[in-house]
Amino acid sequence: MSTPGCVFPTTVETLYCDHHSWLKGWLRRRLGNADHAEDLAHDTFIRLLSSDRVPSVLSEPRAFLTTVAQNLLSNHWRREKLERAYLEALAQAPQPMSWSPEDRVIVLETLVELDRLLDGLPSIVRRAFLLSQLDGKTHGQVAEALAISIPTVKRYIVKAMQRCYFADLSFTG
Template sequence: MSSPCFGSAENIVLIFSEHHNWLQKILRRRLGNASDAADLAQDVFLRLLLKPRNFDSLAGARAYLGAMAQGMCIDLWRRKEIERLWLETLNAQPKPVAVSAEHCAVVLETLFQVDTMLRALPVKVRTAFVMSQIRGLTYPEIAVELCVSVRMVKKYMAQAMLHCLVLEVEHFGAI
C-alpha cells in the first residue's frame, strides 16, 4: 500500500483543518500579535494552495508549515525594521515631510525589493555595492575597508551590476 499524498487541493483542506489553529497559536506566540499571526497563517496556506507540495504524513506537513511560517516571520520582522528605519529618516528631516499613504506604500515596496535584491548577493559583493552606491566611496576606499585589491572591488561591482541587470530583465523584460 502506498503512503498518502497530502499535496492535492482536497488534502490541503485536511492539512488546514488539522494544523491551522496550531500554526496560528505558534505564530501568535512568536509575533505577540493575533492580527499578524492570523495574516501569516493565511499566507502560509495560500502559498501552499498556489504551490502544492506532497507530504508523506500530516507530521511532515506540520514540519513544513512550521518552517515556512518561521521564514515568513523573519520576512515580516525585516519588513517592519525597514519601515521603522524609513519612518525614522522621515521624522529626522529638518522640515516636516508630508507623504501620502500611496507614496509611502510605493517607497516601502521599493525598499523591500532593494533589500531582497541585496540579500541575494554574497556578503562582500553586497557590502562593496552599498559602499559605492549609498556611501559614495571610491573603489580604492572600498578596497581598504574590505581588505581586498581594487581589482577585486571591480569584480564585486561587476557581479552586483550583473545581478541588477538580470533582475531588471526579469522584471521589465528584454532591454
C-alpha cells in the same frame, strides 16, 4: 482532526482544516500580535496553494507547516527591521522630508525588493554595492571602508548590479 504521526493523503484543504487554528496560535506566540499571526497563517496557505511542492503524504504536517511559516516569519521580521532602519534614516535626514504616505510605501517596497534581490550575495558584496549606490560613496571610499582594493570594489558592484538586472529580466520575460 488528524492523528499526529499518521501517514495520510495531504491536500492544502486538509492541512488548512486540520491545522489552521494551531498554526495561528503558533504564530501568535512568536509575534505577540493576533492580526499579524492571522496574516502570516493566511500567507502560509497561499504559499502552499501556489506551490507544486506540497507532498501528497505527510507524516508530520505541523512540522511541514512550521517550516513554511518560519520562512515567512523570517521575511516578516526582516521587512520590519528594514522599515525601522528606513524610518530612522528619514528621521536623521538633514532637512525634514515630507513624503506622502504613498511615496513612503513605494520607497519601502523598493528597499524590500532590493534586499530580496541582493539576498544570497556575500555580505561584503552587498555592503560595497549599498555604500556606492545608496550612500553615494566613491569606489575609493568604499575600498577604504571595507579594506579592499578599488578593482575588487568595482567587481563587487558589477556582480550586485548583474543580480538586479538579470532578476528584472526574469520578471518581464
